[in-house]
Amino acid sequence: MGELWAQMGSLMATIMFVYAMVERFFPTPLRDTLQIHTHKMMSLLYPYIQITFPEFSGERLKRSEAYTAIQTYLSENSSQVAKRLKAEVVKDSQNPLVLSMDDDEEVTDEFQGVKLWWAASKTTTNPHAYSFSYYTPPDGKRYFKLTFHKKHRDLITVSYIKHVLQAGKEIALRNRQRKLYTNNPSSGWYGYKQSKWSHIVFEHPATFETLAMEKRKKEEIINDLVKFRNGKDYYAKIGKAWKRGYLLYGPPGTGKSTMIAAMANFMNYDVYDLELTAVKDNTELRKLLIETSSKAIIVVEDIDCSLDLTGQRNMKKEKNEEEELKDPSKKDEEESVKSSKVTLSGLLNFIDGIWSACGGERIIIFTTNFVDKLDPALIRTGRMDKHIELSYCCFEAFKVLAKNYLDVDSHHLFAIIENLLEVANVTPADVAENLMPKSLNEDVETCLQNLIQALEVIKEEAKKKLEEEARLKEEKDKEDPTQHEKKNSVHTVEDVKENGFIL
Numbered sequence: 141m142g143e144l145w146a147q148m149g150s151l152m153a154t155i156m157f158v159y160a161m162v163e164r165f166f167p168t169p170l171r172d173t174l175q176i177h178t179h180k181m182m183s184l185l186y187p188y189i190q191i192t193f194p195e196f197s198g199e200r201l202k203r204s205e206a207y208t209a210i211q212t213y214l215s216e217n218s219s220q221v222a223k224r225l226k227a228e229v230v231k232d233s234q235n236p237l238v239l240s241m242d243d244d245e246e247v248t249d250e251f252q253g254v255k256l257w258w259a260a261s262k263t264t265t266n267p268h269a270y271s272f273s274y275y276t277p278p279d280g281k282r283y284f285k286l287t288f289h290k291k292h293r294d295l296i297t298v299s300y301i302k303h304v305l306q307a308g309k310e311i312a313l314r315n316r317q318r319k320l321y322t323n324n325p326s327s328g329w330y331g332y333k334q335s336k337w338s339h340i341v342f343e344h345p346a347t348f349e350t351l352a353m354e355k356r357k358k359e360e361i362i363n364d365l366v367k368f369r370n371g372k373d374y375y376a377k378i379g380k381a382w383k384r385g386y387l388l389y390g391p392p393g394t395g396k397s398t399m400i401a402a403m404a405n406f407m408n409y410d411v412y413d414l415e416l417t418a419v420k421d422n423t424e425l426r427k428l429l430i431e432t433s434s435k436a437i438i439v440v441e442d443i444d445c446s447l448d449l450t451g452q453r454n455m456k457k458e459k460n461e462e463e464e465l466k467d468p469s470k471k472d473e474e475e476s477v478k479s480s481k482v483t484l485s486g487l488l489n490f491i492d493g494i495w496s497a498c499g500g501e502r503i504i505i506f507t508t509n510f511v512d513k514l515d516p517a518l519i520r521t522g523r524m525d526k527h528i529e530l531s532y533c534c535f536e537a538f539k540v541l542a543k544n545y546l547d548v549d550s551h552h553l554f555a556i557i558e559n560l561l562e563v564a565n566v567t568p569a570d571v572a573e574n575l576m577p578k579s580l581n582e583d584v585e586t587c588l589q590n591l592i593q594a595l596e597v598i599k600e601e602a603k604k605k606l607e608e609e610a611r612l613k614e615e616k617d618k619e620d621p622t623q624h625e626k627k628n629s630v631h632t633v634e635d636v637k638e639n640g641f642i643l
């Protein structure tokens with residue numbers, strides 16, 4: 141910046157001298173003409189272009205987006221070089237204290253080999269002058285001034301400014317504090333200051349590194365997410381809304397919720413935990429969706445329990461009426477489900493209707509313990525793009541947990557555990573529970589022994605259960621071999637109905 145200031149200084153001195161001469165020796169009409177020409181000539185000699193970015197444009201309350209983006213960009217790129225910094229507390233940021241360059245401070249930047257100068261300044265205002273604007277700060281209007289050589293005009297005005305604004309927005313997004321939203325019951329939507337979603341700061345520590353799962357499967361999911369994140373142009377090209385649906389299924393404690401948290405942390409997205417039973421009808425579901433932000437994961441946990449969306453409504457009805465006669469408390473249970481009128485078609489519209497296309501990238505995740513119970517319409521390809529099974533703990537997943545909980549990569553007891561995991565169906569949640577030291581003096585060996593004991597018990601129980609099932613089957617076969625054959629065929633209408641499939 142030194143050389144620029146030296147050049148500017150000598151130019152300013154020349155201009156002032158020429159103006160002074162003109163003022164002094166020429167009559168007014170000639171003086172005006174001469175001044176215009178002098179000005180033109182000086183601007184020809186002065187080879188730099190300046191662009192200013194005011195903090196508030198016009199008289200609007202809103203701070204200029206460009207100014208904010210430039211400030212963020214410069215804070216990250218130049219706060220190390222600027223000598224005088226300004227500290228500001230920024231709301232909703234991971235790092236609430238943001239340092240940016242102070243007024244009248246300059247920094248340089250470089251873009252494709254071209255040097256540029258940024259200066260933070262403010263206009264000086266007359267403190268006695270009455271301002272019509274509420275938004276003009278008493279100490280003047282702030283602005284950033286960008287100076288560059290005129291031969292780079294196109295590069296700077298077309299590419300560089302775009303780059304700065306984009307990078308500034310990305311930095312702000314990266315540094316923002318992410319939120320976990322839950323929907324409020326609609327009865328409270330119209331109250332004072334009540335909004336449709338309540339939020340808290342999202343601070344779940346789960347990551348893909350700590351998620352116990354086969355490496356290959358994990359990489360597949362990560363690649364899918366990365367492809368989605370970078371797919372803005374691709375989605376626009378194929379004419380599809382920029383969204384992706386995942387169905388996570390598996391027994392309780394296999395890590396479905398943990399995976400959602402890992403996904404949110406990986407993508408740096410907000411999470412909207414949608415409680416469908418609190419949504420009155422499809423219209424309200426739509427209103428909730430419109431109020432979600434871009435870069436969000438919308439989660440419906442336990443979709444099979446949230447609503448009677450399994451397509452078995454009619455089949456179940458008769459059964460429930462019978463049950464109600466026997467047990468009246470069943471009726472109350474059913475009533476509470478009926479009070480939510482979100483239908484399967486409402487939910488499908490929610491997923492792939494035009495409503496889901498408003499705004500930017502969105503991920504929709506359903507979780508269930510019973511994938512077979514879901515209506516095929518809900519999970520068909522294109523609607524839920526990827527089905528991910530979270531299953532019982534395999535040896536590879538155990539190794540991740542051992543690393544997380546005990547900080548070990550290998551141990552002589554691992555071989556025994558590997559053999560036991562092949563025969564015992566145990567969830568990662570159970571493995572984690574057993575690996576956790578119960579007291580301060582429990583070492584790695586003791587923790588692994590605890591797990592082995594637990595796995596032995598599970599293995600024995602499973603063995604007994606299998607033996608019992610085999611015995612019962614044998615007894616049944618003896619009683620009525622034809623009945624058993626019929627029962628074994630899953631293709632009979634009775635069985636399909638009983639299992640909750642839709643014909």
Ligand SMILES: Nc1ncnc2c1ncn2[C@@H]1O[C@H](COP(=O)(O)OP(=O)(O)OP(=O)(O)O)[C@@H](O)[C@H]1O
Pocket residue numbers: 350351352353390391392393394395396397398399509530568569570572
């Ligand atoms: N795959 C996993 N990797 C790491 N930790 C896991 C995994 N699965 C379960 N856990 C541990 O077990 C606990 C329960 O897991 P989580 O809540 O994710 O299970 P879930 O599949 O969502 O169960 P549910 O069906 O009951 O909702 C977690 O807090 C986590 O500590």
Ligand SMILES: [Mg+2]
Pocket residue numbers: 396397398441
């Ligand atoms: Mg869960």
